Amino acid sequence: MTAQPRGTAVRTEACPGGPVLVRGAEDVVDEQGVAHPVTRPVVALCACERSQRMPWCDSTHQAVARARRASS
Amino acid sequence: MLLPDPVGPLSRRAHALLRGAHRAPGPLELPEAGSFTEDLDAQLALWLIHQLSYRGYDDVDDDLEWSPAVVTLRRGLESAFEAELRSATRERLAVTDAGTPVEELLLAMVAVDDGPSVAAYLHRHATREHVLDYLRERSVQQLAEADAQSFMLPRLRGAAKVALAEIQYDEYGAGRADRLHQDLYARTMRGAGLDDSWGAYLPDVGATSLALANLPSMLALNRRLVPAGAGHFAVFEASSSVPSRKIAAGIERVGLGPEVAAYFDEHVEADAVHEQVAARDLCGSLVVERPELRSEVLFGAACCLHLDRLAAEELLGRWGASDDRAERAG
Numbered sequence: 001m002t003a004q005p006r007g008t009a010v011r012t013e014a015c016p017g018g019p020v021l022v023r024g025a026e027d028v029v030d031e032q033g034v035a036h037p038v039t040r041p042v043v044a045l046c047a048c049e050r051s052q053r054m055p056w057c058d059s060t061h062q063a064v065a066r067a068r069r070a071s072s
Numbered sequence: 073m074l075l076p077d078p079v080g081p082l083s084r085r086a087h088a089l090l091r092g093a094h095r096a097p098g099p100l101e102l103p104e105a106g107s108f109t110e111d112l113d114a115q116l117a118l119w120l121i122h123q124l125s126y127r128g129y130d131d132v133d134d135d136l137e138w139s140p141a142v143v144t145l146r147r148g149l150e151s152a153f154e155a156e157l158r159s160a161t162r163e164r165l166a167v168t169d170a171g172t173p174v175e176e177l178l179l180a181m182v183a184v185d186d187g188p189s190v191a192a193y194l195h196r197h198a199t200r201e202h203v204l205d206y207l208r209e210r211s212v213q214q215l216a217e218a219d220a221q222s223f224m225l226p227r228l229r230g231a232a233k234v235a236l237a238e239i240q241y242d243e244y245g246a247g248r249a250d251r252l253h254q255d256l257y258a259r260t261m262r263g264a265g266l267d268d269s270w271g272a273y274l275p276d277v278g279a280t281s282l283a284l285a286n287l288p289s290m291l292a293l294n295r296r297l298v299p300a301g302a303g304h305f306a307v308f309e310a311s312s313s314v315p316s317r318k319i320a321a322g323i324e325r326v327g328l329g330p331e332v333a334a335y336f337d338e339h340v341e342a343d344a345v346h347e348q349v350a351a352r353d354l355c356g357s358l359v360v361e362r363p364e365l366r367s368e369v370l371f372g373a374a375c376c377l378h379l380d381r382l383a384a385e386e387l388l389g390r391w392g393a394s395d396d397r398a399e400r401a402g
Contacts, residue, residue, distance in 0.1 A: 040242055041241055
Protein backbone atom coordinates (compact mmCIF):
# COMPACT_ATOMS: atom_id res chain seq x y z
CA MET A 1 0.00 0.00 0.00
CA THR A 2 1.58 3.26 -1.09
CA ALA A 3 -1.50 5.45 -0.59
CA GLN A 4 -1.70 7.16 2.80
CA PRO A 5 -4.91 7.59 4.80
CA ARG A 6 -5.34 10.94 6.60
CA GLY A 7 -7.51 11.72 9.59
CA THR A 8 -7.45 12.26 13.33
CA ALA A 9 -8.38 8.73 14.44
CA VAL A 10 -7.22 6.43 11.66
CA ARG A 11 -7.05 2.70 12.37
CA THR A 12 -5.58 0.29 9.84
CA GLU A 13 -5.81 -3.49 9.63
CA ALA A 14 -3.72 -5.41 7.09
CA CYS A 15 -5.52 -8.48 5.66
CA PRO A 16 -2.99 -11.19 4.70
CA GLY A 17 -3.15 -11.73 0.93
CA GLY A 18 -5.71 -8.94 0.64
CA PRO A 19 -6.15 -5.19 1.16
CA VAL A 20 -5.55 -2.90 4.11
CA LEU A 21 -8.78 -1.96 5.89
CA VAL A 22 -8.92 1.65 7.02
CA ARG A 23 -11.38 3.10 9.49
CA GLY A 24 -11.72 6.73 10.53
CA ALA A 25 -9.89 8.32 7.60
CA GLU A 26 -11.12 11.51 5.95
CA ASP A 27 -9.25 10.94 2.73
CA VAL A 28 -6.48 8.88 1.20
CA VAL A 29 -3.57 10.50 -0.59
CA ASP A 30 -2.12 8.48 -3.47
CA GLU A 31 1.45 8.38 -4.83
CA GLN A 32 0.78 11.38 -7.08
CA GLY A 33 -0.41 13.42 -4.12
CA VAL A 34 -4.07 13.26 -5.19
CA ALA A 35 -6.49 13.13 -2.24
CA HIS A 36 -9.37 10.63 -2.59
CA PRO A 37 -12.24 11.38 -0.18
CA VAL A 38 -13.44 8.53 2.03
CA THR A 39 -17.21 8.08 1.70
CA ARG A 40 -17.81 4.82 3.60
CA PRO A 41 -17.30 3.77 7.21
CA VAL A 42 -14.54 1.32 6.28
CA VAL A 43 -12.48 1.39 3.10
CA ALA A 44 -10.13 -1.23 1.68
CA LEU A 45 -6.86 0.05 0.19
CA CYS A 46 -5.26 -2.01 -2.56
CA ALA A 47 -2.08 -3.74 -1.42
CA CYS A 48 -1.40 -5.87 -4.53
CA GLU A 49 -1.01 -2.86 -6.86
CA ARG A 50 -3.29 -4.55 -9.43
CA SER A 51 -6.55 -2.78 -8.66
CA GLN A 52 -8.29 -1.00 -11.49
CA ARG A 53 -9.76 1.40 -8.92
CA MET A 54 -6.64 2.64 -7.18
CA PRO A 55 -6.25 3.42 -4.37
CA TRP A 56 -9.25 1.22 -3.51
CA CYS A 57 -9.25 -2.58 -3.49
CA ASP A 58 -11.45 -4.13 -6.20
CA SER A 59 -10.65 -7.74 -5.19
CA THR A 60 -8.32 -8.24 -8.15
CA HIS A 61 -5.97 -9.96 -5.66
CA GLN A 62 -8.43 -12.89 -5.84
CA ALA A 63 -7.72 -13.28 -9.57
CA VAL A 64 -3.99 -12.97 -8.96
CA ALA A 65 -4.18 -15.75 -6.34
CA ARG A 66 -6.35 -17.87 -8.66
CA ALA A 67 -3.90 -17.53 -11.56
CA ARG A 68 -0.98 -18.37 -9.26
CA ARG A 69 -2.81 -21.45 -8.02
CA ALA A 70 -3.68 -22.55 -11.57
CA SER A 71 -0.07 -22.28 -12.76
CA SER A 72 1.46 -24.04 -9.76
CA MET B 73 -47.67 -6.55 -2.33
CA LEU B 74 -50.60 -8.88 -2.79
CA LEU B 75 -50.29 -12.59 -1.99
CA PRO B 76 -48.90 -14.20 -5.18
CA ASP B 77 -50.69 -17.13 -6.83
CA PRO B 78 -49.52 -20.66 -6.01
CA VAL B 79 -47.90 -22.89 -8.64
CA GLY B 80 -48.32 -26.38 -7.14
CA PRO B 81 -49.42 -28.37 -4.08
CA LEU B 82 -46.93 -26.94 -1.56
CA SER B 83 -47.39 -23.30 -2.47
CA ARG B 84 -51.16 -23.97 -2.61
CA ARG B 85 -50.90 -25.24 0.95
CA ALA B 86 -49.03 -22.11 2.08
CA HIS B 87 -51.45 -19.94 0.10
CA ALA B 88 -54.50 -21.53 1.73
CA LEU B 89 -53.10 -20.98 5.24
CA LEU B 90 -52.25 -17.36 4.46
CA ARG B 91 -55.77 -16.90 3.11
CA GLY B 92 -57.01 -17.86 6.57
CA ALA B 93 -57.58 -21.64 6.42
CA HIS B 94 -57.12 -22.98 9.97
CA ARG B 95 -55.39 -26.16 8.96
CA ALA B 96 -53.62 -27.46 5.91
CA PRO B 97 -55.52 -30.07 3.91
CA GLY B 98 -54.09 -33.62 4.03
CA PRO B 99 -50.53 -34.74 4.81
CA LEU B 100 -47.51 -32.71 3.71
CA GLU B 101 -45.99 -34.21 0.56
CA LEU B 102 -42.48 -32.95 -0.04
CA PRO B 103 -40.60 -33.14 -3.35
CA GLU B 104 -38.47 -36.25 -3.78
CA ALA B 105 -35.09 -36.29 -2.05
CA GLY B 106 -32.47 -34.07 -3.66
CA SER B 107 -34.86 -31.85 -5.59
CA PHE B 108 -36.10 -29.36 -2.97
CA THR B 109 -33.64 -26.60 -3.88
CA GLU B 110 -34.64 -26.60 -7.54
CA ASP B 111 -38.36 -27.19 -6.99
CA LEU B 112 -40.25 -24.02 -7.87
CA ASP B 113 -43.36 -25.00 -5.92
CA ALA B 114 -41.41 -25.84 -2.73
CA GLN B 115 -39.27 -22.69 -2.89
CA LEU B 116 -42.30 -20.50 -3.55
CA ALA B 117 -44.13 -22.04 -0.57
CA LEU B 118 -41.20 -21.23 1.70
CA TRP B 119 -40.80 -17.73 0.27
CA LEU B 120 -44.51 -17.01 0.80
CA ILE B 121 -44.18 -17.89 4.49
CA HIS B 122 -40.84 -16.16 5.10
CA GLN B 123 -42.30 -12.99 3.66
CA LEU B 124 -44.56 -12.70 6.69
CA SER B 125 -41.38 -11.97 8.72
CA TYR B 126 -40.35 -9.14 6.38
CA ARG B 127 -42.87 -6.91 4.62
CA GLY B 128 -45.95 -9.14 4.64
CA TYR B 129 -48.82 -8.74 2.18
CA ASP B 130 -51.50 -6.09 1.79
CA ASP B 131 -54.16 -8.81 1.72
CA VAL B 132 -52.88 -11.18 4.44
CA ASP B 133 -53.36 -10.93 8.22
CA ASP B 134 -49.94 -10.02 9.73
CA ASP B 135 -50.73 -12.12 12.79
CA LEU B 136 -50.46 -15.32 10.73
CA GLU B 137 -46.65 -15.04 11.04
CA TRP B 138 -46.92 -17.04 14.28
CA SER B 139 -49.97 -19.13 13.47
CA PRO B 140 -49.15 -22.73 14.56
CA ALA B 141 -50.28 -24.16 11.19
CA VAL B 142 -48.07 -21.71 9.27
CA VAL B 143 -45.09 -22.35 11.56
CA THR B 144 -45.60 -26.11 11.22
CA LEU B 145 -45.54 -25.87 7.43
CA ARG B 146 -42.51 -23.60 7.54
CA ARG B 147 -40.64 -26.10 9.73
CA GLY B 148 -41.53 -28.96 7.43
CA LEU B 149 -40.24 -27.10 4.40
CA GLU B 150 -37.11 -25.80 6.14
CA SER B 151 -36.22 -29.24 7.52
CA ALA B 152 -36.30 -30.69 4.02
CA PHE B 153 -34.29 -27.78 2.60
CA GLU B 154 -31.67 -27.98 5.35
CA ALA B 155 -31.33 -31.78 5.12
CA GLU B 156 -30.80 -31.51 1.38
CA LEU B 157 -28.16 -28.80 1.81
CA ARG B 158 -26.32 -30.82 4.48
CA SER B 159 -26.14 -33.76 2.13
CA ALA B 160 -25.21 -31.68 -0.94
CA THR B 161 -22.34 -29.88 0.83
CA ARG B 162 -20.80 -32.93 2.54
CA GLU B 163 -18.21 -33.50 -0.16
CA ARG B 164 -17.19 -29.85 -0.35
CA LEU B 165 -16.73 -29.74 3.43
CA ALA B 166 -14.77 -33.00 3.62
CA VAL B 167 -11.71 -31.32 2.09
CA THR B 168 -11.55 -28.34 4.47
CA ASP B 169 -8.32 -28.32 6.47
CA ALA B 170 -8.84 -28.30 10.23
CA GLY B 171 -5.61 -26.37 10.86
CA THR B 172 -6.39 -23.32 8.71
CA PRO B 173 -7.98 -20.27 10.38
CA VAL B 174 -11.66 -20.07 9.42
CA GLU B 175 -11.33 -16.66 7.72
CA GLU B 176 -8.60 -17.93 5.40
CA LEU B 177 -10.57 -21.06 4.66
CA LEU B 178 -13.69 -19.05 3.76
CA LEU B 179 -11.79 -16.89 1.28
CA ALA B 180 -9.95 -19.93 -0.11
CA MET B 181 -13.25 -21.79 -0.65
CA VAL B 182 -14.35 -18.93 -2.91
CA ALA B 183 -10.97 -18.77 -4.65
CA VAL B 184 -10.94 -22.46 -5.61
CA ASP B 185 -14.59 -22.62 -6.64
CA ASP B 186 -14.78 -23.56 -10.29
CA GLY B 187 -18.53 -23.39 -10.89
CA PRO B 188 -19.89 -21.61 -13.97
CA SER B 189 -20.01 -17.82 -13.68
CA VAL B 190 -23.08 -15.85 -14.71
CA ALA B 191 -21.00 -12.68 -14.36
CA ALA B 192 -18.41 -13.92 -16.88
CA TYR B 193 -21.20 -14.64 -19.37
CA LEU B 194 -22.90 -11.28 -18.77
CA HIS B 195 -19.54 -9.56 -19.14
CA ARG B 196 -18.68 -10.79 -22.63
CA HIS B 197 -21.52 -12.67 -24.30
CA ALA B 198 -25.02 -11.95 -22.95
CA THR B 199 -27.62 -10.14 -25.01
CA ARG B 200 -29.55 -7.20 -23.65
CA GLU B 201 -32.51 -9.53 -23.01
CA HIS B 202 -30.29 -11.86 -20.92
CA VAL B 203 -29.15 -8.87 -18.85
CA LEU B 204 -32.77 -7.83 -18.26
CA ASP B 205 -33.66 -11.41 -17.36
CA TYR B 206 -30.80 -11.44 -14.84
CA LEU B 207 -31.97 -8.14 -13.29
CA ARG B 208 -35.52 -9.51 -12.94
CA GLU B 209 -34.34 -12.81 -11.43
CA ARG B 210 -32.10 -11.15 -8.85
CA SER B 211 -34.73 -8.56 -7.89
CA VAL B 212 -36.28 -10.99 -5.38
CA GLN B 213 -33.00 -11.00 -3.48
CA GLN B 214 -31.55 -7.53 -4.10
CA LEU B 215 -34.63 -5.38 -3.50
CA ALA B 216 -34.41 -6.76 0.05
CA GLU B 217 -30.62 -6.79 0.15
CA ALA B 218 -29.10 -7.25 3.63
CA ASP B 219 -32.48 -7.61 5.35
CA ALA B 220 -32.06 -11.29 6.21
CA GLN B 221 -28.71 -10.65 7.88
CA SER B 222 -30.26 -7.99 10.12
CA PHE B 223 -32.10 -10.81 11.90
CA MET B 224 -28.71 -12.19 12.96
CA LEU B 225 -27.62 -9.09 14.91
CA PRO B 226 -29.34 -9.77 18.26
CA ARG B 227 -28.17 -13.40 18.10
CA LEU B 228 -24.50 -12.39 18.02
CA ARG B 229 -22.35 -10.64 20.59
CA GLY B 230 -19.00 -8.87 20.97
CA ALA B 231 -16.70 -8.42 17.98
CA ALA B 232 -18.88 -10.53 15.66
CA LYS B 233 -21.88 -8.27 16.36
CA VAL B 234 -19.77 -5.15 15.78
CA ALA B 235 -18.55 -6.54 12.45
CA LEU B 236 -22.03 -7.37 11.18
CA ALA B 237 -23.36 -3.97 12.28
CA GLU B 238 -20.51 -2.27 10.44
CA ILE B 239 -21.37 -4.06 7.19
CA GLN B 240 -25.10 -3.50 7.63
CA TYR B 241 -24.57 0.24 8.20
CA ASP B 242 -22.89 0.39 4.80
CA GLU B 243 -25.59 -1.79 3.17
CA TYR B 244 -28.22 0.54 4.61
CA GLY B 245 -26.62 3.64 3.11
CA ALA B 246 -24.14 4.69 5.85
CA GLY B 247 -26.46 7.46 7.03
CA ARG B 248 -27.57 8.54 3.56
CA ALA B 249 -31.04 7.55 2.40
CA ASP B 250 -29.99 7.92 -1.24
CA ARG B 251 -27.29 5.26 -0.76
CA LEU B 252 -29.51 2.49 0.63
CA HIS B 253 -28.31 -0.49 -1.41
CA GLN B 254 -31.73 -2.02 -1.96
CA ASP B 255 -32.88 1.32 -3.39
CA LEU B 256 -29.82 1.46 -5.63
CA TYR B 257 -31.07 -1.82 -7.10
CA ALA B 258 -34.53 -0.30 -7.59
CA ARG B 259 -32.88 2.58 -9.46
CA THR B 260 -31.00 0.09 -11.62
CA MET B 261 -34.28 -1.64 -12.47
CA ARG B 262 -36.03 1.60 -13.36
CA GLY B 263 -33.06 2.63 -15.49
CA ALA B 264 -33.42 -0.62 -17.41
CA GLY B 265 -37.15 0.01 -17.95
CA LEU B 266 -38.17 -2.68 -15.43
CA ASP B 267 -40.80 -2.52 -12.70
CA ASP B 268 -39.06 -1.90 -9.35
CA SER B 269 -42.13 -2.51 -7.17
CA TRP B 270 -41.67 -5.23 -4.57
CA GLY B 271 -42.63 -8.65 -5.88
CA ALA B 272 -43.39 -7.45 -9.42
CA TYR B 273 -41.45 -10.34 -11.00
CA LEU B 274 -42.11 -12.93 -8.32
CA PRO B 275 -44.47 -14.93 -10.59
CA ASP B 276 -41.78 -15.07 -13.30
CA VAL B 277 -38.59 -16.02 -11.47
CA GLY B 278 -37.04 -19.47 -11.32
CA ALA B 279 -36.76 -21.83 -8.36
CA THR B 280 -33.13 -21.04 -7.60
CA SER B 281 -33.79 -17.29 -7.53
CA LEU B 282 -36.31 -17.94 -4.76
CA ALA B 283 -33.84 -20.30 -3.08
CA LEU B 284 -31.20 -17.53 -3.10
CA ALA B 285 -33.61 -15.44 -1.02
CA ASN B 286 -34.87 -18.35 1.13
CA LEU B 287 -31.48 -19.68 2.21
CA PRO B 288 -30.27 -16.58 4.11
CA SER B 289 -33.77 -16.13 5.55
CA MET B 290 -33.75 -19.67 6.91
CA LEU B 291 -30.22 -19.29 8.32
CA ALA B 292 -30.95 -15.95 10.01
CA LEU B 293 -34.50 -16.54 11.24
CA ASN B 294 -33.51 -19.77 13.03
CA ARG B 295 -31.11 -18.85 15.85
CA ARG B 296 -29.66 -22.38 15.75
CA LEU B 297 -28.45 -21.72 12.20
CA VAL B 298 -26.97 -18.23 12.71
CA PRO B 299 -23.31 -19.44 12.60
CA ALA B 300 -24.12 -20.93 9.17
CA GLY B 301 -25.76 -17.61 8.28
CA ALA B 302 -22.48 -15.84 9.09
CA GLY B 303 -20.47 -18.25 6.93
CA HIS B 304 -22.99 -17.87 4.11
CA PHE B 305 -22.76 -14.09 4.32
CA ALA B 306 -18.94 -14.10 4.20
CA VAL B 307 -18.92 -16.20 1.03
CA PHE B 308 -21.78 -14.21 -0.47
CA GLU B 309 -19.79 -10.99 0.00
CA ALA B 310 -16.53 -12.60 -1.15
CA SER B 311 -18.15 -13.73 -4.41
CA SER B 312 -19.50 -10.31 -5.26
CA SER B 313 -16.79 -7.72 -5.90
CA VAL B 314 -15.11 -9.21 -9.00
CA PRO B 315 -18.42 -10.43 -10.51
CA SER B 316 -19.97 -6.98 -9.93
CA ARG B 317 -17.20 -5.40 -11.99
CA LYS B 318 -17.90 -7.83 -14.84
CA ILE B 319 -21.66 -7.35 -14.67
CA ALA B 320 -21.28 -3.55 -14.70
CA ALA B 321 -19.10 -3.85 -17.82
CA GLY B 322 -21.62 -6.24 -19.44
CA ILE B 323 -24.48 -3.85 -18.74
CA GLU B 324 -22.65 -1.03 -20.49
CA ARG B 325 -21.63 -3.36 -23.35
CA VAL B 326 -25.28 -4.12 -24.24
CA GLY B 327 -26.06 -0.41 -24.29
CA LEU B 328 -27.81 0.00 -20.94
CA GLY B 329 -26.59 3.20 -19.32
CA PRO B 330 -24.33 3.91 -16.36
CA GLU B 331 -27.42 4.44 -14.16
CA VAL B 332 -28.18 0.73 -14.65
CA ALA B 333 -24.57 -0.28 -13.96
CA ALA B 334 -24.33 1.99 -10.88
CA TYR B 335 -25.56 -0.64 -8.41
CA PHE B 336 -22.92 -3.13 -9.56
CA ASP B 337 -20.29 -0.43 -9.73
CA GLU B 338 -20.95 0.42 -6.08
CA HIS B 339 -20.53 -3.23 -5.08
CA VAL B 340 -17.04 -3.54 -6.54
CA GLU B 341 -15.56 -1.40 -3.77
CA ALA B 342 -18.20 -2.02 -1.10
CA ASP B 343 -17.95 -5.81 -1.24
CA ALA B 344 -14.14 -5.77 -1.40
CA VAL B 345 -14.47 -4.28 2.11
CA HIS B 346 -17.39 -6.43 3.25
CA GLU B 347 -15.73 -9.71 2.28
CA GLN B 348 -12.80 -8.98 4.59
CA VAL B 349 -14.94 -7.75 7.48
CA ALA B 350 -17.37 -10.67 7.14
CA ALA B 351 -14.67 -13.35 6.89
CA ARG B 352 -12.23 -11.98 9.47
CA ASP B 353 -14.18 -9.89 11.96
CA LEU B 354 -17.57 -11.63 11.81
CA CYS B 355 -16.74 -15.31 11.23
CA GLY B 356 -13.20 -15.16 12.60
CA SER B 357 -14.36 -13.60 15.90
CA LEU B 358 -17.28 -15.99 16.16
CA VAL B 359 -15.02 -19.04 15.89
CA VAL B 360 -12.31 -17.62 18.17
CA GLU B 361 -14.95 -17.12 20.83
CA ARG B 362 -16.71 -20.43 20.21
CA PRO B 363 -14.49 -22.89 18.32
CA GLU B 364 -17.28 -25.48 18.24
CA LEU B 365 -19.17 -23.26 15.75
CA ARG B 366 -16.49 -23.63 13.08
CA SER B 367 -18.15 -26.50 11.22
CA GLU B 368 -21.47 -24.65 11.10
CA VAL B 369 -19.82 -21.49 9.75
CA LEU B 370 -18.23 -23.61 7.01
CA PHE B 371 -21.53 -25.37 6.34
CA GLY B 372 -23.15 -22.01 5.61
CA ALA B 373 -20.25 -21.07 3.36
CA ALA B 374 -20.57 -24.31 1.42
CA CYS B 375 -24.35 -23.78 1.08
CA CYS B 376 -23.71 -20.40 -0.56
CA LEU B 377 -21.28 -21.89 -3.10
CA HIS B 378 -23.56 -24.86 -3.78
CA LEU B 379 -26.60 -22.71 -4.39
CA ASP B 380 -24.64 -20.22 -6.50
CA ARG B 381 -23.71 -23.07 -8.79
CA LEU B 382 -27.29 -24.31 -9.13
CA ALA B 383 -28.53 -20.76 -9.74
CA ALA B 384 -25.85 -20.16 -12.39
CA GLU B 385 -26.73 -23.44 -14.09
CA GLU B 386 -30.42 -22.52 -14.16
CA LEU B 387 -29.83 -19.14 -15.84
CA LEU B 388 -27.04 -20.24 -18.19
CA GLY B 389 -29.09 -23.28 -19.21
CA ARG B 390 -32.09 -21.08 -19.96
CA TRP B 391 -29.93 -18.76 -22.07
CA GLY B 392 -28.29 -21.66 -23.94
CA ALA B 393 -24.85 -20.48 -22.81
CA SER B 394 -22.01 -22.90 -23.49
CA ASP B 395 -19.65 -23.80 -20.62
CA ASP B 396 -16.59 -22.08 -22.09
CA ARG B 397 -18.47 -18.78 -22.24
CA ALA B 398 -19.17 -18.89 -18.50
CA GLU B 399 -15.67 -19.76 -17.35
CA ARG B 400 -14.61 -18.15 -14.10
CA ALA B 401 -11.21 -17.01 -15.42
CA GLY B 402 -9.83 -13.95 -13.66
